[in-house]
Amino acid sequence: MTNNHQDNEINQPVSDDSFSREKPNVKERKLTANPGDRIADEPQSIEEKAKQVAVDVPDITGDQITVPTYFVVDTPEGDKKALHHVKDAEEISDVIRQARVNEKGERIWW
Numbered sequence: 001m002t003n004n005h006q007d008n009e010i011n012q013p014v015s016d017d018s019f020s021r022e023k024p025n026v027k028e029r030k031l032t033a034n035p036g037d038r039i040a041d042e043p044q045s046i047e048e049k050a051k052q053v054a055v056d057v058p059d060i061t062g063d064q065i066t067v068p069t070y071f072v073v074d075t076p077e078g079d080k081k082a083l084h085h086v087k088d089a090e091e092i093s094d095v096i097r098q099a100r101v102n103e104k105g106e107r108i109w110w
Contacts, residue, residue: 034054034055036052036053036054036055036067036069037054037069037085037086039084039087046072046080046081046082049069049070049072049082050068050070050072050082052068052069052070053066053067053068053069054067054068054069054085055067067085068085069084069085070082070083070084070085071083071085071088071092071095073092073095083095
């Protein structure tokens with residue numbers, strides 16, 4: 001009778017204890033709250049960086065919001081550069097400011 005009870009047991013999904021998991025969770029690995037903020041340990045090409053997404057969730061209105069991990073910009077030398085949305089935020093702001101001035105250096109308001 002005991003064996004029959006085990007055969008009819010229903011296993012529901014529950015969190016594993018930390019000792020039975022094969023790999024550590026995000027908190028134990030000391031990752032940021034948003035895995036999309038992470039910078040890869042291995043060097044990546046601009047094309048690889050351009051495909052990474054930091055955020056892809058609906059906002060409070062239900063609109064889907066997608067934010068790239070890296071913003072690819074053109075440098076004055078004509079090259080492309082991948083700027084990380086957190087680490088390079090100040091440089092991204094500088095690029096945006098430069099895009100909003102005319103040839104005389106005057107701020108353009110839309």
